[in-house]
Amino acid sequence: MARHIYVHNPFCARKCPYCDFYSVTDCSCTEAFYKAAIREVELLGSVVDESTGTNPLTDIENRDTVYFGGGTPSLPDSSLICDLLKAVRKAFNIASDAEITIEVNPSSVTTEKLTAYHEAGFNRISLGVQSLDDEVLKTLGRLHDSKGAIEAIDKIRDAGFTNISADLITGVPGETLEGIKRDIKTFQELGIKHISTYSLMLEEGTAFYDRYNKTIEEYISPETEREMYHGTRAFLNELGYETYEISNSALPGFKSIHNSSYWNSCEYFAIGAGAHGFLGDLRYGHRDDVRAYIEEMNTFTSDDYKAFLEGNKSDLRSLYIEEELAQEDKMREVAFLRLRTTEGILLDEFKKVFGVEFEDVFDKAVKSNIEKGLLERKERTLRLTRSGLDLANIVIEDFL
Ligand code: SF4
Structure with a gap:
């Protein structure tokens, strides 16, 4: 039996023009949010029994996982993050060999924060690099440049982390397969164990959707995009990174156990505004509304949470049932x-x-x-x- 917990950290310094994940740039309620999240962890932990949150499907590597995603979890003060992790570990009785990941951004991560994460028990870092080409980074509207990304990797290693993942986005206007291969080679040389390569998607409601939706093929045709995908994958495999999912490749022993839990239909708990979970027959989530989340969690009781998970509480401001699965x-x-x-x-x-x-x-x-x-x-x-x-x-x- 293994437990999987996803924590959504809904704050970003600036909204990237291609991103449709829930995040806000008004960080004035950051402390109130983390206080509410600790309350949610304690409420949820008190109503779930040992059999809740198990893996119903396979004999996959069955370890507890905690994943702090976002948004930008490396933006707030590290004490807020570390206190929340402490609460999660206590409330869900997380095993000592759990995989505990935090997503960090080169523009907000510091040596002090990384040292604090390591001491608190995080043992895997997912770094949002996206590219090591400064022109591509500019197009993507990222706050860091390639030098900042490489410095961040050095800091992560110096803080004691060995299990490091880096993200790349492929299919960005101006990007080439040769450039992507160069980035991957640099990652390999810097000791990155896991590489996620996401094809650029033009999501409705994003600035990129307005900018490129009708013109993207002028920059990168679907054929070129596919060549890039297969070329990237072949190169990763050549360097020893096994592709184990459409967008994810890892050196032996470094697959993401947390992400694998999603593809194996495992149950997982959702903490934080914009987080989505799966328990029993329920796919459920928190609405994309950080203020509603704070208000709801401040007044919620463990009986309320229990009633919600049993399907007996609707019309809530943040929590909602997305689907009941037959x-x-x-x-x-x-x-x-x-x-x-x-x-x-x-x-x-x-x-x-x-x-x-x-x-x-x-x-x-x-x-x-x-x-x-x-x-x-x-x-x-x-x-x-x-x-x-x-x-x-x-x-x-x-x-x-
Ligand atoms: S930093 Fe990440 S979550 Fe925040 S806007 Fe950019 S891509 Fe989205």
Whole structure:
């Protein structure tokens, strides 16, 4: 049994023009937010029993995980972050070998903060680099330059962290495959163990959507973007980084256990404004409203939380149920989450959990995608082919 906890830190120094994660730049309520988050942790911890928050599906590496994402968790004073982690560890009885990650930004992370995180028990850092090309960083509206990113990696290592992940964005106007390869090589030389490469998405409501939605192909055609994806992946593999999910590659022993818990349909708790969780049959979340979160958590009781998780409390200001999953929904989720992984769908595992053969449930979708060369079956696994990877969203649609 393992517990997984996601904590959303909803503050950023400036909004990046491509980002649609929930965050605010008015940080005047930062302290009140972290106080409310500790209260939420204590309330939730008091109402969940030992069997809540388990992994229903597979024999994946089964360790507790805590993940501080955002927003920019490295922006606030480190004492706020460390006190919240302390509360999480206590309330959820987190094991001493847990993977505990914090996302940090080169522009706000300092040696003092990193030392404090390390002492508090964080043992994995995810650094939002995005590129080591200053022109690309300017296009992305990032607050740091390549020198700042490299200095941040040095500081992270000096503070005692060995499990370090770095993010890159591919498909940015002006970016080239050669440039991405150069960045990856630098990461390897600097001891980065895990690399996430995200294709630039133009999300509605972002500044990039208005700027590039109609013109992106003038900068990077879909064919070039795909060449970049496969070229990046091949280069990562050449350097020993195994791609284990569409956007994630790691050296042996450094896969993200927390992220893997999502793709393995594990339950996870959600703490903080904008956080989303999955418990039992419920996908639930906190609305993107930090002030509503603070107000609600300050007046909430453990009985209120219990009632909410039992589905007996609606019309709340922050917490809400996104979806109640029936058995068929859970099977669909396994399909679309596991298809993102290179391991694919483990057919024996599926049968063990749901009591039916995957191919009986999704007969039409499996057959047609195998015929189109987008899916392949190898012994008792089903996974995307190289062409399937390019059309992953379309293949996944067939299973929904
Ligand atoms: S720092 Fe990260 S979370 Fe904040 S706006 Fe930029 S991309 Fe989004």
